[in-house]
Amino acid sequence: MPYHKDKQQSFQAAQQSLDDALDAYYDVIKTDANYGHELKHLQQEVNEAYEQINNALEVATETQRAQLEKFQRDLQKIIEEMNDEE
Numbered sequence: 646m647p648y649h650k651d652k653q654q655s656f657q658a659a660q661q662s663l664d665d666a667l668d669a670y671y672d673v674i675k676t677d678a679n680y681g682h683e684l685k686h687l688q689q690e691v692n693e694a695y696e697q698i699n700n701a702l703e704v705a706t707e708t709q710r711a712q713l714e715k716f717q718r719d720l721q722k723i724i725e726e727m728n729d730e731e
Contacts, residue, residue, distance in 0.1 A: 655701035656709045662694035663716045670723050687727065691720055 669687040673680065698713050698720075705713055 652701075652704045652706055652709060655697075655704050656713070659694070659697040659701040659713055659716060662690070662697035663719065666690040666694040666720060666723065670727075673727070684727070687723075691723060694720055 666687070669683070669690040673683040673687050694716070698716050702710060702713050
């Protein structure tokens with residue numbers, strides 16, 4: 646998705662990507678049988694979310710920037726928790 650869109654669309658894309666990553670994270674926690682598959686899906690979603698957030702940061706307002714930085718911290722917590730599981 647091109648990030649040349651307006652600030653609101655970029656922010657919404659980043660927010661949606663974070664939501665997708667969180668959904669994937671909760672799927673990993675709930676399903677032991679497909680752990681490897683779910684973990685790979687989570688990694689893809691986290692990478693996509695980081696990309697969307699970075700794109701949105703390029704055009705974000707100050708208020709959006711603060712929220713986007715929180716999104717980055719949330720993703721980092723997911724990564725840390727998954728690394729602790731291994």
